[in-house]
Amino acid sequence: MTARPNYKRVLLKLSGEALGGEAEYGIDPGALSKVAKQIKHVVEMGVQVSVVVGGGNIWRGAEAEAEGMDRVTADYAGMLATVINALALQDALEREGVTTRTQSAIEIQRVAEPFIRRRAIRHLEKGRVVIFAGGTGNPYMTADTAAALRAIEVNADVLLMAKNNVDGVYSADPNKNPNAKKFIRLTHLEALNMRLQVMDSTALALCLENKLPIIVFDLWAPQSAERAVAGEPIGTLVSSEEKND
Numbered sequence: 660m661t662a663r664p665n666y667k668r669v670l671l672k673l674s675g676e677a678l679g680g681e682a683e684y685g686i687d688p689g690a691l692s693k694v695a696k697q698i699k700h701v702v703e704m705g706v707q708v709s710v711v712v713g714g715g716n717i718w719r720g721a722e723a724e725a726e727g728m729d730r731v732t733a734d735y736a737g738m739l740a741t742v743i744n745a746l747a748l749q750d751a752l753e754r755e756g757v758t759t760r761t762q763s764a765i766e767i768q769r770v771a772e773p774f775i776r777r778r779a780i781r782h783l784e785k786g787r788v789v790i791f792a793g794g795t796g797n798p799y800m801t802a803d804t805a806a807a808l809r810a811i812e813v814n815a816d817v818l819l820m821a822k823n824n825v826d827g828v829y830s831a832d833p834n835k836n837p838n839a840k841k842f843i844r845l846t847h848l849e850a851l852n853m854r855l856q857v858m859d860s861t862a863l864a865l866c867l868e869n870k871l872p873i874i875v876f877d878l879w880a881p882q883s884a885e886r887a888v889a890g891e892p893i894g895t896l897v898s899s900e901e902k903n904d
Contacts, residue, residue: 665890668707668783670810671698671819672803672858677878678744679716686716686747695751697884698788702757706888707783710790711809712748713802714740734798738765741802745792746770752788759788764796764805776812783813803858807865818871819887820858821878827895828855828875845897847873857897872898 673694680690701708717740720733745761752759760782763771771792772778782789794805803820810818824834828850831839842855847867850857857863857875866873874887876894886893 662704662885662889662891664701664704664706664888666706666816666888668709668813668815669701669817669819669888670709670711670806670813670815671701671821671884672806673710673712673748673821673878674802674823675713675715675717675740675744676823677821678712678747682716684716686744691747691751694878695748695755695757697878697882698752699755699757700882700885701888702786702788704885704888707786708788709779709783709809709813709815710745710748710788711802711806712741712744712790712792714738714744716740717743731798734794734800735765738793738796741794742767742771742792745790749790757788758786759790761790761792764791764793767793779809780813789813801859801862803862804865807858807862807871810871811865811869815871818866818873819884820873820875821884822875824877824879826877826880826893828857828897830855832856842895843892845895847897847899850897857895863897866897867899870899872896 678686678691680687714737718737720737723733724730749759749761761771762774764774766773779789791809828842829839833839851863874894874896876883876887
């Protein structure tokens with residue numbers, strides 16, 4: 660991949676399920692390696708990369724709450740699951756020769772730095788990948804919200820929303836509805852008004868207010884992250900700009 664990058668600094672949002680791969684629970688080593696290689700290729704393009712990873716392959720707070728667990732406790736357990744995923748991804752990246760730092764919103768200094776915005780930006784400027792773990796550090800906030808918030812805080816040019824085997828934003832779940840319409844371009848406001856499954860509404864509103872563009876794409880499509888960073892028309896672009904067509 661030799662295309663010149665269209666963005667200088669990006670934040671990549673990964674679901675926990677992306678690292679889970681084919682495994683019923685936990686982390687699939689093969690999927691983890693593939694994700695690390697994708698990120699490495701983006702770094703080799705000269706792009707500064709930060710990552711937010713969810714924890715759904717290990718813990719789902721909503722399911723625990725449905726079984727009677729206190730919501731706040733369930734959410735904190737989910738934040739700890741993201742730390743496990745972040746450490747696994749850090750190790751995979753370093754085995755690929757990519758210098759990586761993990762910063763956690765929940766202080767856990769034996770294994771991760773505390774989140775400090777200026778330090779994170781400095782790491783990015785030095786070419787290090789920064790993985791943000793622990794969500795926002797607050798209950799009732801999803802990993803999507805953490806991704807939007809951290810992208811804004813580190814002045815990312817774009818938020819890359821990597822999906823599992825879904826190549827963009829659709830009017831309905833394309834895996835369940837064959838008549839679902841794919842959107843190539845949307846504004847933040849259109850996505851909010853139509854209640855499309857781009858990300859949760861709090862995260863989307865943050866992106867709207869700060870004019871942060873979002874590219875939603877299939878993580879497992881060939882060279883998908885590199886193509887998105889190069890500005891190729893891949894997936895769905897959600898931005899503050901109105902469509903011309």
